[in-house]
Amino acid sequence: MFQANTIWLAIGFSGQLLFTSRFLVQWIASERARRSVVPVAFWWFSLAGGATLLAYAIWRRDPVFAVGQASGLFIYTRNLMLIGSKKNREQSS
Template sequence: MSLFTDWFAETGWVELTWLGIGFLAQALFSARFLIQWIASERVRKSIVPEAFWYFSAGGGAMLLAYAIYRRDPVFILGQAFGLMVYARNIYFIWNERQSESRAEP
């Protein structure tokens, strides 16, 4: 057997599930940069689209769950702080929308 198949055979399903969650979370988290890049290219200036914050929050929350499972205090602290920033930006977006809808006749 190869090193990979030995590792796969010895690794439990719980570990493999969390590994899958970790990779999915990282993909979601990384996709936000692609979204930001495409949006900036379209208008030919640097912008941060709303979807960037949703991908940040979703990927960050999943990565925080993964970090807690792995019991990595550095990773936990980094993701927890990031989630506060993402949540605050989403709050500003929603608050601005609500203010605009109240201002419309």
Template sequence: MTWLYGLLGVENALEFWWVMFGLAGQLLFASRFIVQWIASERAGRSVMPMAFWYFSIGGGIILFCYALYRADPVFVLGQSMGLFIYVRNLWLIRSERKRDLAG
């Protein structure tokens, strides 16, 4: 395990699991682009599926927690602002759908 700790730049098991958590968040966050690309290819035009926003929120929350653990104010600020935007976009999409169904 010590070679893996050295490779990841961690000193103990707690740090190792935080790095794994952060990497999982980054993977989830990056997956949103694959989801968007597939949806656009299927539609034959650029689209932003709901899954894009859910992947953004899931990855953003994990990365925000990781940033708090790392005590990185730049990373914390960037993720917190992104989370607000992702949630707001979902709110706007749902509001639009409700209006469409009502009208």
């Protein structure tokens, strides 16, 4: 059986992989467009990675890491809300 430490390490590394993937998504989108762009997937990877890393930080009882990740979750969520509002306005027009 896996120990709790091993499971939490896997969760931490998974969160870091999700969080890092957002940069790959953004880079590929920018290269394709030949300009700097931030695709919606960037914000979804940010939210998923940030939430996973927040869980890991709480388990590690690391307040600095936890506050940093929690703060980011508000920004990622707000960006997704703004994107959703814009799509709704465009569909209404």
